[in-house]
Amino acid sequence: MSTKSILERVGAGDTSAVSECMERYGDLVWSLARRYLRNAADAEDAVQDIFIDIWRSAGRYDHNIASEVAFISTIARRRLIDKIRQAGRRPLTDSLDDDEGTPIDPGVPATVEDDTEVSIVERVLAEMDPEHQKVLAMSIYEGYSHSEIAELLSLPLGTVKTRVRRGLIHIRQQLQIPPPADSDQELAG
Amino acid sequence: MTPNNAPERNRLYELLADEASAALDTSDAPELARLLAHNPVVARDEILQAAALAQVAFLRRATVSRMPAGLRERLASQGEALVLRQRGPVPVARLVQPESPPAATRQPAISRWSSVNGIGWALAAMLAIALVVVRNEPAVFAPTTDAVAGRVSLVNGASDVMTLPWAPPTAAGYRGVTGDVVWSQSRQEGYLRLANMPVNDPARTQYQLWIVDPERDTHPVDGGVFNVSATGEVIIPIQAKLLIRSPTAFAITAEQPGGVVVSAGPLLVVALSKAG
Numbered sequence: 241m242s243t244k245s246i247l248e249r250v251g252a253g254d255t256s257a258v259s260e261c262m263e264r265y266g267d268l269v270w271s272l273a274r275r276y277l278r279n280a281a282d283a284e285d286a287v288q289d290i291f292i293d294i295w296r297s298a299g300r301y302d303h304n305i306a307s308e309v310a311f312i313s314t315i316a317r318r319r320l321i322d323k324i325r326q327a328g329r330r331p332l333t334d335s336l337d338d339d340e341g342t343p344i345d346p347g348v349p350a351t352v353e354d355d356t357e358v359s360i361v362e363r364v365l366a367e368m369d370p371e372h373q374k375v376l377a378m379s380i381y382e383g384y385s386h387s388e389i390a391e392l393l394s395l396p397l398g399t400v401k402t403r404v405r406r407g408l409i410h411i412r413q414q415l416q417i418p419p420p421a422d423s424d425q426e427l428a429g
Numbered sequence: 430m431t432p433n434n435a436p437e438r439n440r441l442y443e444l445l446a447d448e449a450s451a452a453l454d455t456s457d458a459p460e461l462a463r464l465l466a467h468n469p470v471v472a473r474d475e476i477l478q479a480a481a482l483a484q485v486a487f488l489r490r491a492t493v494s495r496m497p498a499g500l501r502e503r504l505a506s507q508g509e510a511l512v513l514r515q516r517g518p519v520p521v522a523r524l525v526q527p528e529s530p531p532a533a534t535r536q537p538a539i540s541r542w543s544s545v546n547g548i549g550w551a552l553a554a555m556l557a558i559a560l561v562v563v564r565n566e567p568a569v570f571a572p573t574t575d576a577v578a579g580r581v582s583l584v585n586g587a588s589d590v591m592t593l594p595w596a597p598p599t600a601a602g603y604r605g606v607t608g609d610v611v612w613s614q615s616r617q618e619g620y621l622r623l624a625n626m627p628v629n630d631p632a633r634t635q636y637q638l639w640i641v642d643p644e645r646d647t648h649p650v651d652g653g654v655f656n657v658s659a660t661g662e663v664i665i666p667i668q669a670k671l672l673i674r675s676p677t678a679f680a681i682t683a684e685q686p687g688g689v690v691v692s693a694g695p696l697l698v699v700a701l702s703k704a705g
Binding site: 276 | 489492
């Protein structure tokens with residue numbers, strides 16, 4: 241019995257793993273794109289680019305280095321940011337038609353729940369100051385620009401930028417990627 | 430790490446955090462590139478991965494939207510086709526006999542690329558300015574029996590195959606080139622058929638295909654690097670590095686071995702869609 245992961249099987253040319261990958265991660269990627277880009281057409285374009293990238297990058301996946309969720313979500317994030325850059329704008333919050341969300345199907349999030357790295361990040365977020373966490377969520381998850389967050393939360397732009405930076409650097413540290421020198425001791429706050 | 434480079438390293442992580450939150454100012458991009466070059470132990474994706482996992486963690490607090498079934502099926506189909514094409518190494522080049530007289534000879538001549546209505550802007554831009562093209566690692570594709578079979582399978586099996594003949598080339602040394610491009614949008618698969626294409630010396634130059642797709646981007650998409658080892662007719666699989674939406678032209682340039690991410694042309698052989 242093969243012990244290869246789905247991505248490793250895709251990388252090895254196993255076409256049956258493609259459908260399994262879509263089944264396991266399709267809704268995750270779609271949801272990330274819909275939440276971040278808001279506009280369904282933009283999300284569809286981005287998701288197609290994301291999966292093309294996944295198929296082509298699968299051969300480089302190594303389960304000893306990162307989980308599949310980390311690998312796929314990192315590709316997804318890179319493409320979502322590309323999408324915003326290409327459009328020369330921030331995500332379309334004024335065309336929000338994102339009420340299609342359905343309650344989580346038990347089959348969908350299960351693989352995410354099993355992911356150690358996601359669990360670490362959840363713990364870090366839970367320990368984070370709620371105001372800082374809110375800024376991070378608006379930036380990373382909902383796709384608001386720093387200036388929009390500053391306006392919506394009545395915060396100085398520099399504060400928003402600092403909170404996002406510190407939050408991400410702190411998460412990176414907790415994921416035990418080798419830390420930068422003299423990193424800020426107040427990141428969790 | 431020495432104490433002296435700690436501030437630089439911290440600044441690097443700040444800029445990576447800006448990049449990972451889609452907030453990197455264009456004026457900071459050169460500094461980011463410089464700091465990355467000075468700190469090779471820092472992976473560019475470190476903060477991006479942290480942001481990606483945070484995005485997933487936030488998503489878990491909300492609801493998950495179901496991917497539309499049609500999109501799911503289309504992506505799976507494209508994925509299976511891509512994985513099939515990527516499977517195994519590409520064997521040695523092989524020439525094949527023409528299946529029929531090249532269609533390009535039946536097409537009206539186009540004397541100047543820039544005069545072609547609708548697509549001239551893209552081709553002119555490709556020649557006039559340095560284009561930054563999204564491209565992954567170089568890959569070289571040689572004509573193979575697999576490619577021949579793949580082309581036949583595509584033409585016979587895909588319902589949306591477009592066939593674009595090469596316009597009569599005007600570049601010196603390429604005027605005798607004929608053939609066509611077949612492309613299936615649904616499968617994201619296509620092949621070049623080239624007859625009388627000059628043989629290249631892979632140690633000095635390689636051919637590179639560009640796909641003009643204005644619906645996707647103003648920059649052409651890299652369609653792969655390939656060699657032609659003998660005259661006659663060859664079939665080359667297209668290896669688009671990104672999803673193609675509505676191709677209006679396919680163009681071949683000669684580049685340094687391994688190909689380039691920025692091409693200044695000239696365009697040696699071009700196929701234009703009627704829509705372009």
